[in-house]
Every structure is written in structure tokens, then in C-alpha cells.
Amino acid sequence: MRIVCIGGGPAGLYFALLMKKLDPAHRITVVERNRPYDTFGWGVVFSDATMENMHQWDAETADAIEVAFNHWDDIELHFKGRRIRSGGHGFVGIGRKKLLNILQRRCEALGVELVFETEADSDADYPDADLVIASDGINSRIRQKYAAVFQPDIVARPNRFIWLGTTRLFDAFNFLFERTEHGWFQAHVYKFDDRTTTFIVETPEDVWKASGLDQANVEQSIEFCERLFAQHLQGHKLLSNARHLDPLKRGSAWINFQRVRCRQWHHFNGRSHVVLMGDAVHTAHFAIGSGTKLALEDAIELTRLFKQEHEAGAGGVEAIPGVLAKYQAAREVDVLRLQNAAWNAMEWFEVVGTRYCDQLPPEQFMYSMLTRSQRISHENLRLRDAAWLEGYERWFAERALQGVPAAARAGSTLAPGVKPPSPMFTPYSLRGLTVPNRVVVSPMAMYSAQDGVPNDFHLVHFGARALGGAGLLYTEMTCVSPDARITPGCAGLWNDAQRDAWKRIVDFVHGHSGARMGIQLGHAGRKGSTQLGWQRADEPLDEGNWPLVSASAIPYSQNSQVPREMTRADMDRITGDFVAATRRAADAGFDILELHCAHGYLLSSFLSPLTNRRGDAYGGVVENRARWPLEVFSAIRAAWPPERPISVRLSCHDWFAGGNTADDAVALARLFKAAGADIIDCSSGQVVAEQKPVYGRMYQTPFADRIRNEVGIPTVAVGAIFEADHVNMVIAAGRADLCAVARPHLADPAWTLHEAAKIGQEAIAWPVQYLSGRSQYETNLKRAQA
Ligand SMILES: Cc1cc2nc3c(=O)[nH]c(=O)nc-3n(C[C@H](O)[C@H](O)[C@H](O)COP(=O)(O)OP(=O)(O)OC[C@H]3O[C@@H](n4cnc5c(N)ncnc54)[C@H](O)[C@@H]3O)c2cc1C
Ligand SMILES: Cc1cc2nc3c(=O)[nH]c(=O)nc-3n(C[C@H](O)[C@H](O)[C@H](O)COP(=O)(O)O)c2cc1C
Numbered sequence: 001m002r003i004v005c006i007g008g009g010p011a012g013l014y015f016a017l018l019m020k021k022l023d024p025a026h027r028i029t030v031v032e033r034n035r036p037y038d039t040f041g042w043g044v045v046f047s048d049a050t051m052e053n054m055h056q057w058d059a060e061t062a063d064a065i066e067v068a069f070n071h072w073d074d075i076e077l078h079f080k081g082r083r084i085r086s087g088g089h090g091f092v093g094i095g096r097k098k099l100l101n102i103l104q105r106r107c108e109a110l111g112v113e114l115v116f117e118t119e120a121d122s123d124a125d126y127p128d129a130d131l132v133i134a135s136d137g138i139n140s141r142i143r144q145k146y147a148a149v150f151q152p153d154i155v156a157r158p159n160r161f162i163w164l165g166t167t168r169l170f171d172a173f174n175f176l177f178e179r180t181e182h183g184w185f186q187a188h189v190y191k192f193d194d195r196t197t198t199f200i201v202e203t204p205e206d207v208w209k210a211s212g213l214d215q216a217n218v219e220q221s222i223e224f225c226e227r228l229f230a231q232h233l234q235g236h237k238l239l240s241n242a243r244h245l246d247p248l249k250r251g252s253a254w255i256n257f258q259r260v261r262c263r264q265w266h267h268f269n270g271r272s273h274v275v276l277m278g279d280a281v282h283t284a285h286f287a288i289g290s291g292t293k294l295a296l297e298d299a300i301e302l303t304r305l306f307k308q309e310h311e312a313g314a315g316g317v318e319a320i321p322g323v324l325a326k327y328q329a330a331r332e333v334d335v336l337r338l339q340n341a342a343w344n345a346m347e348w349f350e351v352v353g354t355r356y357c358d359q360l361p362p363e364q365f366m367y368s369m370l371t372r373s374q375r376i377s378h379e380n381l382r383l384r385d386a387a388w389l390e391g392y393e394r395w396f397a398e399r400a401l402q403g404v405p406a407a408a409r410a411g412s413t414l415a416p417g418v419k420p421p422s423p424m425f426t427p428y429s430l431r432g433l434t435v436p437n438r439v440v441v442s443p444m445a446m447y448s449a450q451d452g453v454p455n456d457f458h459l460v461h462f463g464a465r466a467l468g469g470a471g472l473l474y475t476e477m478t479c480v481s482p483d484a485r486i487t488p489g490c491a492g493l494w495n496d497a498q499r500d501a502w503k504r505i506v507d508f509v510h511g512h513s514g515a516r517m518g519i520q521l522g523h524a525g526r527k528g529s530t531q532l533g534w535q536r537a538d539e540p541l542d543e544g545n546w547p548l549v550s551a552s553a554i555p556y557s558q559n560s561q562v563p564r565e566m567t568r569a570d571m572d573r574i575t576g577d578f579v580a581a582t583r584r585a586a587d588a589g590f591d592i593l594e595l596h597c598a599h600g601y602l603l604s605s606f607l608s609p610l611t612n613r614r615g616d617a618y619g620g621v622v623e624n625r626a627r628w629p630l631e632v633f634s635a636i637r638a639a640w641p642p643e644r645p646i647s648v649r650l651s652c653h654d655w656f657a658g659g660n661t662a663d664d665a666v667a668l669a670r671l672f673k674a675a676g677a678d679i680i681d682c683s684s685g686q687v688v689a690e691q692k693p694v695y696g697r698m699y700q701t702p703f704a705d706r707i708r709n710e711v712g713i714p715t716v717a718v719g720a721i722f723e724a725d726h727v728n729m730v731i732a733a734g735r736a737d738l739c740a741v742a743r744p745h746l747a748d749p750a751w752t753l754h755e756a757a758k759i760g761q762e763a764i765a766w767p768v769q770y771l772s773g774r775s776q777y778e779t780n781l782k783r784a785q786a
Pocket of ligand 1: 006007008009010011012031032033034043044045046118119120121135136137138140141162163200277278279280284286289290291292293294295
């Protein structure tokens with residue numbers, strides 16, 4: 001086979017040598033515009049796992065890299081005068097130049113032709129090639145030429161960064177944060193040989209501009225960074241080897257990261273098969289340090305597929321189209337996974353200055369930074385550095401205990417030598433409410449009430465979950481009038497019989513468990529008068545429908561009733577219903593009240609521009625849309641005992657064009673905070689039937705994180721939180737204060753107790769009646785885990 005690699009970076013060189021090794025009869029050329037043994041850039045890092053993979057494919061290359069690389073385990077944070085270090089992270093760092101030199105030598109030894117100082121203009125310049133590898137980097141000319149085929153999706157990110165080096169040697173992967181009058185700068189610092197350290201400086205565009213760096217040339221930029229990080233550099237200089245940059249051109253040394261992704265990875269140009277590899281087809285932000293790893297793994301995968309064909313006796317030119325299709329299919333999944341993690345990590349560094357630096361104490365800041373990609377979880381941190389994590393858990397538990405009244409602390413000791421509770425199992429207080437742990441049974445409609453009265457089903461349902469260890473239980477959306485119900489089976493609180501029935505349940509929970517009990521009050525609005533959840537959900541009743549009201553006269557779906565646009569008199573009446581229900585809820589003994597302003601129900605229908613088209617003072621800009629929901633909030637706040645908190649549940653994203661986004665949710669949270677809300681429960685969607693949500697593990701937690709840390713109000717995270725590890729991660733990182741868990745509690749009433757046992761958490765008490773069950777459960781778990 002005749003192979004030409006356009007671009008002699010890690011991807012092109014490594015593929016060339018692997019293929020030559022696979023079959024020395026292949027004629028392989030690498031065309032590179034730079035001179036031999038000449039390159040830009042400093043060190044690159046990859047993980048121990050990549051090294052192992054490389055060992056299997058070409059031991060000579062891997063051995064040479066191993067001799068040259070630097071291995072280190074520790075990550076060290078320098079933040080607000082503190083130095084915090086944790087271990088067990090396992091990196092390999094090597095100079096980019098060194099890496100390329102090793103690959104170039106190995107190519108030469110195997111008989112790959114290396115052509116330097118040659119600009120490849122086009123794949124068409126190599127008509128004799130059966131296979132052209134477009135390994136020409138992030139600005140790939142070949143990708144641009146066939147943009148219509150490859151369909152690249154390129155997103156330029158807002159932060160600016162400059163890739164520098166220094167002779168100051170750091171013995172860990174260092175992250176340095178420095179505040180200026182214009183905002184925060186951070187440096188990513190890692191040594192890669194005996195004499196040199198990579199030093200990448202990064203900051204948001206507005207801080208960069210305000211600092212005058214858009215007007216600075218390379219030299220001035222370096223001077224600025226030297227001054228800013230002087231105490232870390234200890235007299236050493238910062239160096240640039242970016243010869244590809246014009247030293248006099250202003251601002252040019254600072255670049256924006258570009259996330260590249262392509263729909264199609266290969267193409268037949270009429271003579272040759274052309275395939276993208278490495279940065280040409282995908283990039284991963286340096287916050288996760290995996291661009292080189294991806295490039296090398298692309299090369300390995302394509303070689304592996306050719307080897308497979310080769311071994312089946314079909315390694316010739318005719319195998320190429322099939323191999324390329326398999327290559328894309330195999331690689332795009334892995335790449336997407338890594339790009340997603342890289343995206344989280346990159347975003348963390350984009351918002352860190354406004355969201356975390358001034359909000360989180362250094363200990364928590366470190367935890368947040370280590371878990372930024374959300375690939376490294378709480379228990380994973382324990383595997384990396386158990387001592388550090390236990391120290392952090394102790395710090396967290398001490399602070400949590402300081403935050404609750406002395407009476408609630410009784411019996412909770414953090415004696416040295418005693419394992420601290422993990423963050424999930426620390427108490428939390430809001431006004432006069434203290435919950436024993438951070439797990440909330442999320443509100444869930446059970447459609448099992450008669451005339452709005454909860455019954456024995458509800459007693460057993462809540463009783464079981466209270467005994468099951470959750471710290472706080474919410475009722476389902478409890479409706480403030482008969483016509484506020486979603487379905488005829490919905491629970492209500494518009495009469496004294498309902499109040500008394502709820503009181504029986506609250507009394508049971510208080511009397512037999514440490515759990516607290518909250519009520520969610522709501523009005524269905526345009527989503528009312530529908531069938532039970534397990535019938536045709538959201539469809540009108542076959543008979544006995546009641547009329548609906550909403551912010552505007554827009555039906556929820558094709559088959560839905562058209563609601564009447566609410567008048568001011570309707571607003572007054574319904575506000576009164578909320579107040580009456582609030583008084584009854586107080587009498588029933590609920591500890592916290594949640595106002596349901598999410599999921600397209602009545603109050604939510606005012607908040608979203610998709611469902612609120614009013615031309616009066618209650619429609620239009622977000623302050624107007626929130627006007628009546630805020631009135632309701634203020635009215636119930638006045639009726640609710642002052643020592644008991646109120647939560648507001650919001651749909652933080654409508655998942656539909658023209659609807660609310662996280663920016664609106666931040667604005668709404670600010671308004672509710674100003675009105676006296678204690679905590680925001682951050683849900684999303686269900687506002688319009690046409691929504692296109694993006695689901696995934698902990699998918700709504702970013703809303704809780706943003707609102708908590710930008711608005712400065714406690715939050716509840718909810719949505720696909722289904723393991724103790726998730727709860728611990730969210731709470732420990734300060735992304736939320738509580739975690740609401742819905743569906744897992746339908747599958748397992750004792751979800752909290754079971755999750756505690758799985759992570760060996762002894763801090764939680766089981767009901768005394770169940771203690772023998774606990775010991776058997778824990779023993780069996782240990783056996784299964786062993
Ligand atoms: C600041 C920064 C830090 C990074 N840190 C890391 C890290 O820590 N770990 C990591 O793994 N990755 C890191 N990377 C990414 C890493 O550098 C790339 O992902 C990796 O080099 C991709 O390899 P590649 O072979 O696909 O492309 P490149 O390494 O970009 O190689 C492409 C080659 O093609 C040549 N070329 C381009 N066009 C032509 C042409 N028309 N004719 C001839 N030759 C051409 C170029 O000169 C270049 O040598 C970092 C990147 C940046 C910007
Ligand atoms: C059966 C069921 C009923 C629900 N009813 C309500 C409700 O009454 N009020 C509410 O705010 N959310 C309701 N939800 C949404 C949940 O509270 C929660 O936000 C959602 O299920 C995501 O959490 P999960 O991934 O843990 O299930 C309901 C969810 C389920 C599964």
C-alpha cells in the first residue's frame with residue numbers, strides 16, 4: 001500500500017511507523033512543513049493508560065518515551081496564599097519536541113520516508129497514494145478543502161491562553177490562581193524534562209482585554225505573566241518558543257481554544273482514500289490534557305483494523321473503505337466521551353473567576369477543581385489519595401456541624417481517628433429546619449388520593465421512605481383547589497380533612513424517623529384535568545373535565561383543552577388559595593414548603609416566554625413574567641411561620657428555542673432570593689410538549705451549581721442522581737446543598753440506607769427495629785464486593 005501522511009505531528013508519525021512495522025512492504029511518506037527535529041510547543045501530558053497501550057503496539061517507541069518522560073502523581077493548588085496537594089493522579093509528561101524526535105527516529109529506523117520543510121498543498125499532490133492521512137493538525141487544510149464532506153463543527157471558546165515555558169522546575173502538576181484588579185488568571189504548570197516546565201496562562205476574554213493584553217506583543221505578554229506569577233517563578237524567566245507567531249503582532253500570542261468535531265472522517269477523492277486523524281478531526285482542551293493521547297490512539301486503532309484485515313489475508317487496497325468506516329465508528333464514541341469530559345473541565349476554567357474563586361474556600365475549591373471534568377468521582381478520589389480525601393471529608397463535616405444548631409450536633413463527634421461522615425451524611429440547616437443528611441425524596445405525584453385526601457397508601461409510601469434514611473421528604477405537588485389538580489388522583493390541601501390526613505403522615509414521619517417533611521404546593525394550570533400518570537398522561541379526561549386557566553390561552557398539546565388567560569381577579573383568587581393551603585400546611589406540621597414554579601404548571605406558565613404571551617404587566621421581560629409568581633411567593637411567605645424555610649422549584653431550562661435558558665433561571669433565582677426564598681430546587685423542562693431535553697448523569701446539576709455560586713443562594717440538585725457517589729460529588733464540590741432523588745426512591749424506599757452501606761458509611765442510623773437486617777445486608781455486600 002502507498003501511504004502519505006500530511007503532517008508530521010504525533011498522529012502522522014506514529015501511524016506511519018506502526019503501519020510500516022505491520023508490513024514493511026508498505027511505501028510510507030510523511031510530509032512535514034517544519035524542519036526536522038524542530039517544533040513549537042513545550043510539554044504534553046498523557047496518562048499511564050496511554051503508555052500501556054503504546055507498549056503493546058511498539059515497545060521500542062514506548063521504551064524510548066519512558067526513558068525521556070517525567071512521571072508524577074501529585075496535583076498542587078496555589079490559591080489565596082494556600083498550597084494544597086493531593087496525590088495518586090498518575091501523569092506522564094514529555095517535551096513535544098522530544099516525543100516527535102523519538103517518533104521521527106523510529107520512523108527512519110523502520111524505513112518510513114520523512115520529507116521535511118515541505119508544505120503539502122493538497123491531497124491531489126499525491127496521486128499515487130492509496131491512502132492519504134490528513135494528520136495536519138487543528139487548522140487542517142485537507143479538512144477545510146473537503147469541508148462539505150467532513151462537515152466540521154468548530155467552536156471557538158471565550159478564554160484566551162498563551163503557551164509558555166520556564167526553567168523553574170515544579171515537582172507536581174501545579175495550578176496557580178492569581179487575582180488582578182480586572183479578574184482572575186490561572187496557570188497550568190507541569191514539568192516535562194529535567195530543565196523545563198510548561199506554563200500555560202489562561203484568562204477570560206474580558207479580563208484579557210481589560211488588562212491591555214490585546215495590545216501586547218509576545219514580549220510584553222511574557223513580562224505581564226512574569227510579574228503576575230513572580231512569587232511562583234522565584235526569579236526564573238518565562239519563555240516562548242512560538243516561532244510560528246509574529247513576535248511584534250499585538251495580542252497574537254494569546255489564542256482561543258477551538259473545539260473541533262467532524263461528522264464524517266474519511267473521503268474518496270477519485271484516486272486516493274483520505275482520512276482525518278488527530279487534531280484535524282477532533283480536539284480536546286488542555287484542561288484535560290488529552291490531545292496527544294487521542295492522536296496516538298487514532299493511529300493505534302486504524303493500524304489495529306488494518307492488522308485485522310491483514311491477518312484475514314485481506315490487508316490490500318480493497319480493504320481500505322471498510323477499514324475507514326470501522327475506524328470512524330470505533331473512534332468517534334471514545335472521542336466524544338473524552339471531549340465531553342474535556343468540555344466540562346474547560347468550562348470550569350472559563351467560569352472559575354466569576355463562579356468559584358470568590359465563593360469557595362480553598363479546601364472546597366481544590367475538590368471542585370479535581371472533579372471538574374466529572375469523570376473523577378468522590379470514591380475515585382479516595383482510590384487516588386485516601387488520606388487527602390478523608391482530610392477533606394473531616395473539614396467538610398466540621399463546617400457542616402458548625403452550620404447547624406448545637407442541639408442538632410449532639411452526639412455527632414468528629415474525634416481524631418474516627419472516620420468522618422462523607423458529605424452526603426452531614427446535616428444541613430435552613431432557618432429553623434435541620435435535616436440529618438443531604439438526601440431529599442423529590443416530589444412525586446402518586447395519583448392515589450381521593451378528593452385530594454391522602455390515605456393509607458400515602459402513609460405507607462412516606463413512612464417507608466422516612467424509615468429508609470432520606471433526610472427530607474417532599475409530598476407530591478399538592479394542589480391548592482380542586483381545579484388546581486393535574487388529575488382526579490392528585491393530593492390537595494384546600495380543606496381541613498386533607499390537612500388532618502396530611503398531619504397523620506407528618507406525625508408518623510416525625511415520630512418514627514429523623515427525617516423532616518416538606519410539602520410542595522402547586523396549581524396545574526394548563527396541564528390540569530388530565531388522566532392518571534399510568535393512563536394516557538397529559539391527555540384530557542374522557543369525561544368530567546374542568547376548565548383550565550393559564551398565563552396565556554395556549555393549549556399544552558394538540559389534544560389539550562385551551563386554557564383561559566387569567567384575569568387579575570383569577571390571580572387574587574388563586575393567591576388566596578395558596579395562602580389558605582399554606583396555613584393548613586403549617587397546621588399539619590410540615591417543616592418546609594416548596595412553591596412549584598416548574599414543569600409548565602400555572603406559576604411556571606407565567607415564567608416562560610413560550611407559555612406567557614401576555615401584553616400586560618405580567619408578560620414580557622423576565623421581571624414582568626415573574627411578577628405574579630413573586631406575589632404568590634410573598635403572600636405565602638407572610639402566612640408561613642417565619643422559622644420555617646420556603647423553597648422554590650424552577651424549570652431552569654425549557655429545552656426549546658425561544659424559551660428560558662440558564663441565564664433566565666439565574667435572573668429568576670435572583671428575584672426569588674430578593675423576595676425571601678431560602679433555597680432554589682433546580683429542575684428543568686416539561687414546560688412545552690415539543691421540548692428537546694439533553695439527558696445524562698446529573699444533567700440538571702449545572703443549573704444548581706450556577707445558581708448557588710452566582711446568585712449566592714442554597715440550591716437543590718435533582719435529575720439522574722442515582723448513586724451515593726453522585727450525591728457526595730455534588731455536595732462536596734459545593735455545586736448544591738441538597739440532592740433530590742426521585743425515581744431511585746420508587747425502586748427502593750431504603751435507597752439512602754442501602755447507598756450508605758455500599759460506600760461503607762457508618763454515620764447513618766438504621767431504625768432500631770431493622771438492625772439485624774443491617775448487619776446481614778452489610779455482610780452480604782462485603783462478600784459480594786470481595
Ligand atoms: C496549549 C496547549 C497545550 C497542550 N497540552 C497538551 C497536553 O498536555 N497533552 C496532550 O496530549 N496534548 C496537548 N495539547 C494538544 C496537542 O498538542 C495536540 O492535540 C497533538 O499534538 C495532536 O497531534 P496531531 O499530530 O494531530 O497534530 P499536530 O501535533 O498539530 O501536528 C500537525 C503537524 O502537521 C504539520 N502540518 C500542518 N499543515 C501542514 C501542511 N499543509 N503541510 C505539511 N505539514 C503540515 C504541522 O507543522 C504539524 O507538525 C496541547 C495543545 C495546546 C495548544
Ligand atoms: C412518578 C413521578 C412523579 C413526579 N411528580 C412530580 C411532582 O409532583 N412535582 C415535581 O416537582 N416533580 C415531580 N416529578 C419529578 C421529580 O421530582 C424529579 O425532578 C425527576 O423525576 C428527576 O429526578 P430523578 O432523575 O431522580 O427521577 C415526578 C417524577 C416522577 C418519576
